[in-house]
Amino acid sequence: xxxxxLKDLFERYSKNQVTEAEKQLVDDWYASYTESQLNPxxxxxxxxxxxxLIKLExxxxxxxxxxxxxxxxxxxxxxxxxxxxxxxxxxxxxxxNSVSGKERFTQIKTKTGEVKKISLPDGSSVWLNAxxxxxxxxxxxxxxxxxxxxxxGEAFFEVTKNPRRPFLVKTPHVTTRVxxxxxxIKAYQTLKRAIVTVRTGKVQVTNxxxxxxxxxxxxxxxxxxxxxxxxxxxxxxxxARAWTEGKLVFNKANFDDLAFAIANIYGIxxxxxxxxxxxxxxxxxxxxxxxxxxxxxVICSVHQNQYRRINNEVIIY
Numbered sequence: 001x002x003x004x005x006l007k008d009l010f011e012r013y014s015k016n017q018v019t020e021a022e023k024q025l026v027d028d029w030y031a032s033y034t035e036s037q038l039n040p041x042x043x044x045x046x047x048x049x050x051x052x053l054i055k056l057e058x059x060x061x062x063x064x065x066x067x068x069x070x071x072x073x074x075x076x077x078x079x080x081x082x083x084x085x086x087x088x089x090x091x092x093x094x095x096x097n098s099v100s101g102k103e104r105f106t107q108i109k110t111k112t113g114e115v116k117k118i119s120l121p122d123g124s125s126v127w128l129n130a131x132x133x134x135x136x137x138x139x140x141x142x143x144x145x146x147x148x149x150x151x152x153g154e155a156f157f158e159v160t161k162n163p164r165r166p167f168l169v170k171t172p173h174v175t176t177r178v179x180x181x182x183x184x185i186k187a188y189q190t191l192k193r194a195i196v197t198v199r200t201g202k203v204q205v206t207n208x209x210x211x212x213x214x215x216x217x218x219x220x221x222x223x224x225x226x227x228x229x230x231x232x233x234x235x236x237x238x239x240a241r242a243w244t245e246g247k248l249v250f251n252k253a254n255f256d257d258l259a260f261a262i263a264n265i266y267g268i269x270x271x272x273x274x275x276x277x278x279x280x281x282x283x284x285x286x287x288x289x290x291x292x293x294x295x296x297x298v299i300c301s302v303h304q305n306q307y308r309r310i311n312n313e314v315i316i317y
Contacts, residue, residue, distance in 0.1 A: 105135040110153070112267040113288070115244060122146060122160050124167065127244035129154035130264040131188075154186040156241045159201075173225045174212065177204045183215075184240040191260065194223045199240045248286040255280045258299065262314075266292045272316040274305065 012018050110116050110132050118126040118134070121141040128134055132153020140146060146167040148157075159167045161180025169176045171187040174194045181201020187194040196205050196213075197220040205212045205221050212230050213221040218237035223230045239249045248261055255277045259270035265288050282302055286295055296307050296314060308315045 104138040105149070106138060107133065107135050109133045112263070113265050115246075117244070120146075122162065122165070124160045125158045127156040127241065129156075129186075129243060150185055150187055153188055154184070154243070156182070156184045156244050158182045173207055174223055175206050177206070178202070182241070188260070189225075192224065192226050194225060196221050196223075197235060197237060197240045199237045243288075246288040248288065250282045250284050250286070253282045254278075255282075258282050261286070262295070262299075266295070267312070268292065268309075269313045270299075270316065271313060272305075274317055276303075277316065 108116065108118060108128060110128050110130050112130055114130050116128045118128060118136070120126065120136070124146070126134065126148070130153075132155060133151045134153075134155060135149040135151060137143065137147060144165060146162075146165055148167075148169050150169055150171045155169075157167075157169065157178075159178050159180050159182065163179050167178045167180075169178075169185055171185060171194055172189065173187070174196070176183065176185060176196055178201060181203055182199040183201070183203055184197045184199070185194065186197075196203065196215065198215040198217055200217055203215050205215065205223070207223065207228075212223055213219075213232050215221060215232075218234055219232065220235045221230055221232050236251075242249050248265075250258060250261075255272060262268065262270045265286075280303055282299070284298060284302060286298065290298075292314075299305075300307055300316065305316050308317065
């Protein structure tokens with residue numbers, strides 16, 4: 001249930017225009033609320049949550065994308081909206097509030113096979129790939145620098161231009177600085193590398209010690225977080241955001257990269273008992289709306305393989 005639907009429910013409840021089932025839902029919620037009143041600290045946290053309340057709605061079902069609008073509300077919030085906010089906090093555990101020092105963040109996570117679109121207060125947009133995690137400061141709109149923390153996973157950014165307020169994306173190993181552009185960052189920690197690809201505009205990529213690259217459209221830097229080495233190359237920047245539309249484009253991908261992507265989409269482990277698999281390279285397109293079986297047939301057709309599924313594992317042979 002979206003916040004708009006919740007608001008409508010509470011409004012109809014106040015006018016006695018609800019069904020018996022809807023009335024029981026609201027009555028049960030009110031009963032649970034009165035049994036556990038908030039202390040002053042919780043009330044303060046709740047007010048902060050309301051100011052940065054996030055609204056969820058489904059968009060582009062074929063690509064399994066959910067849209068999140070990161071919005072601020074006025075200090076004087078109606079009791080009805082407080083109730084809606086409390087209800088959302090109970091029903092949406094993937095949206096968390098965290099504190100780092102004195103700064104508060106809204107933390108957004110995705111699950112296997114899930115993609116979310118986040119609309120920021122400055123007009124910028126972020127697409128968060130499966131099994132990813134991002135933090136946005138509750139004070140994002142008021143800071144001189146627009147900082148986003150990609151703590152895990154992959155995200156595509158379309159940044160609204162504002163020369164006076166640089167936009168920074170910080171991962172555990174690299175920081176990407178832009179003024180206005182669109183680019184992709186892939187920084188799953190298990191991959192031991194961070195990849196920044198520019199679709200439009202210009203970005204600067206650094207680690208904690210030095211400048212790694214200045215990238216323009218269709219340029220990509222791959223930074224190895226283990227040996228501190230980097231590789232800069234020219235790629236097809238137009239496909240950098242393909243995954244946000246439910247399409248995965250593999251260009252000379254190895255088996256491990258393919259297996260990682262399949263785990264993100266379908267939640268299964270792809271393995272191979274064929275020793276030659278270590279040398280396989282894949283140039284294929286995968287549509288995430290396909291079933292697992294359809295995708296496996298496409299993968300196996302590349303090198304004339306077969307597959308066998310055992311519970312949550314798929315063995316290529």
